[in-house]
């Protein structure tokens with residue numbers, strides 16, 4: 001099976017206030033369609049790692065490959081393009097623009113990519129909303145929908161450019177158990193039916209044990 005994301009010998013140091021070796025020789029691969037969770041105690045380096053994997057932090061040692069292409073040492077502009085095209089993000093807090101409609105929020109990353117017409121983007125956004133059973137919310141303001149609905153809109157937005165991988169930082173951390181299960185089921189369907197890869201940092205052991213594989217971190221290292 002093809003490899004979507006690969007980390008080779010990733011090391012990271014925070015230099016202030018004192019030199020701190022936060023990530024220690026991180027190596028792993030995420031295959032197409034794999035649903036992987038990252039777990040570990042608070043402070044072990046999960047968010048720092050996700051920042052690097054998502055190309056937002058470029059201050060690290062080692063190599064990162066996205067769809068078998070080396071993406072370390074690329075320009076900020078190119079990384080911004082790669083991120084928008086190939087990586088979808090779902091965070092603990094949805095970061096929707098509250099004054100915009102649900103549909104407009106979902107369309108935004110595709111508008112930024114500027115590869116399709118307004119009509120095509122609107123059509124794609126409606127398809128994603130339908131897939132997540134929230135198309136009836138399309139014209140509502142993002143501020144006027146529930147927390148669980150907002151997280152589904154955030155997932156639709158993450159999917160709009162048909163990314164290779166979705167990265168999540170505690171995507172169910174702010175949801176009740178019913179909505180958390182809902183998000184898990186959506187992710188599982190995307191992985192099984194559409195071959196989308198997912199990499200999710202979570203503190204929720206029940207969520208993690210249902211994923212294909214758990215990457216367990218301890219003190220900046222991968223233990224499993």
Ligand SMILES: Nc1ncnc2c1ncn2[C@@H]1O[C@H](COP(=O)(O)OP(=O)(O)OP(=O)(O)O)[C@@H](O)[C@H]1O
Pocket residue numbers: 014015016017020022040041042043044045046047048049
């Ligand atoms: N900008 C920074 N400068 C210095 N140290 C930092 C910085 N950001 C994070 N750290 C430290 O690096 C370590 C890893 O932080 P990180 O946020 O990656 O942990 P985490 O596993 O995601 O924790 P949590 O589960 O609480 O979110 C922690 O000890 C943290 O205090």
